[in-house]
Amino acid sequence: EAGVAQSPRYKIIEKRQSVAFWCNPISGHATLYWYQQILGQGPKLLIQFQNNGVVDDSQLPKDRFSAERLKGVDSTLKIQPAKLEDSAVYLCASSTSGTGGHGYTFGSGTRLTVV
Amino acid sequence: AQTVTQSQPEMSVQEAETVTLSCTYDTSESDYYLFWYKQPPSRQMILVIRQEAYKQQNATENRFSVNFQKAAKSFSLKISDSQLGDAAMYFCAYRSVWAGFQGAQKLVFGQGTRLTINP
Numbered sequence: 001e002a003g004v005a006q007s008p009r010y011k012i013i014e015k016r017q018s019v020a021f022w023c024n025p026i027s028g029h030a031t032l033y034w035y036q037q038i039l040g041q042g043p044k045l046l047i048q049f050q051n052n053g054v055v056d057d058s059q060l061p062k063d064r065f066s067a068e069r070l071k072g073v074d075s076t077l078k079i080q081p082a083k084l085e086d087s088a089v090y091l092c093a094s095s096t097s098g099t100g101g102h103g104y105t106f107g108s109g110t111r112l113t114v115v
Numbered sequence: 116a117q118t119v120t121q122s123q124p125e126m127s128v129q130e131a132e133t134v135t136l137s138c139t140y141d142t143s144e145s146d147y148y149l150f151w152y153k154q155p156p157s158r159q160m161i162l163v164i165r166q167e168a169y170k171q172q173n174a175t176e177n178r179f180s181v182n183f184q185k186a187a188k189s190f191s192l193k194i195s196d197s198q199l200g201d202a203a204m205y206f207c208a209y210r211s212v213w214a215g216f217q218g219a220q221k222l223v224f225g226q227g228t229r230l231t232i233n234p
Contacts, residue, residue, distance in 0.1 A: 003159075033221065042119075042206050042224030043160075056221060089158055104222065106160035 002026065004107035006092050012113045018080035021110045025073070025094030032069055033104065034077050035091040043091055049075060082114045117142045117209050121225035128197045129233050135182075136192045136228050138207030146212045149183065150222070151192045154204040163205070166190065168212075194230075202232045 005024040013019050025032050030051050035043035046065065048056040051072040060067070064083070069075040079086055089111050093104035118141045128134035140149070151163040166174045166183050173181050178195045194201055207225040 040226075042121075042208075042226050043222075044224070045221045048221055091158070091160065093160070104160070104162075109158040111158070 004092055004094055004105050006090075006107035006110055008110055009108065010111050010113075012115065013082055015084055015114050016081040018078065019082055019112060020076055020078045021090050021092075021112075023075045023077070023092030023107060025075070025092070026105055029094035029096055029105070030072070031095045032075050033093045033095075034067060034075070035093065037089040037091055037109070039088070046077070046090075079112075082112075084114050087112055087114045117144075117147075117211070117223050119207050119209050119223055119225035121207055121228050123228045124226070125229045125231070127231040127233055128194075130199060131196055133193060133195045134197055134230065136194075136205050136207075136230065138190045138192070138225055140188050140190065140207070140209050140225075142188070142209065144211060148210040148212065149181075149190045150208040150210065151179070151181070151190075152206045152208060152224075153201075154206060154227070155202075160206070164192065197232050199232050199234060202230055204229050 007022050011019055032049045034046045036046050037043040046060045047067045049069040052069045065079055067077045089109040091106055091109040093106045095104045120139050123137055126134055147168045149166045152160045153163050154160050164174050164176045164179050164181055166181055173183050180193045182191045204227045206227045208222045210222050211220045
């Protein structure tokens with residue numbers, strides 16, 4: 001099966017600019033996650049979708065970050081305006097819903113550098 | 116809230132030898148899942164092994180095995196016969212079983228251990 005697709009792979013922007021990341025999950029996966037991974041740290045959940053509804057965005061800096069999942073499939077994460085501390089890898093993952101103990105399938109991430 | 120701690124930022128091992136990566140976690144839940152993920156330079160998280168907390172038997176996947184000590188809240192990963200391709204960042208992760216009103220479960224990650232394999 002195809003994996004989780006993310007684009008772009010790299011992005012360099014100046015502070016105060018805006019940027020958007022795209023994710024296409026595995027077909028049929030109802031749950032989609034966006035994680036932020038700052039260099040030298042483990043990934044941290046930003047937002048979680050169940051189909052096209054948000055179920056957890058408690059760690060999302062809502063003054064500058066936004067995300068949507070149209071029709072319960074693709075998702076877009078946006079940052080506006082970007083700050084230097086937003087430099088990180090943004091990982092998208094998807095999983096089937098339910099309480100199974102299966103792990104996620106991750107994409108290869110987008111490395112964002114804010115200068 | 117659950118937390119995961121990996122106290123070894125870096126580890127190195129000679130090729131063909133055995134190495135153990137440590138992980139501890141904190142939770143008040145009695146049932147949960149634990150995972151080890153590998154992250155090579157390609158950045159994609161790859162599932163190495165998982166353990167269900169209600170199972171006493173330690174999980175094993177080929178050269179990878181875990182030592183799960185539930186009472187001590189410890190979950191270490193042992194890599195036997197280390198290979199050059201094992202070099203990567205390794206992350207320990209926790210996931211609740213109970214979904215709660217917020218839906219499906221998120222993964223809580225440790226800080227990671229960078230594993231180097233010396234030829």
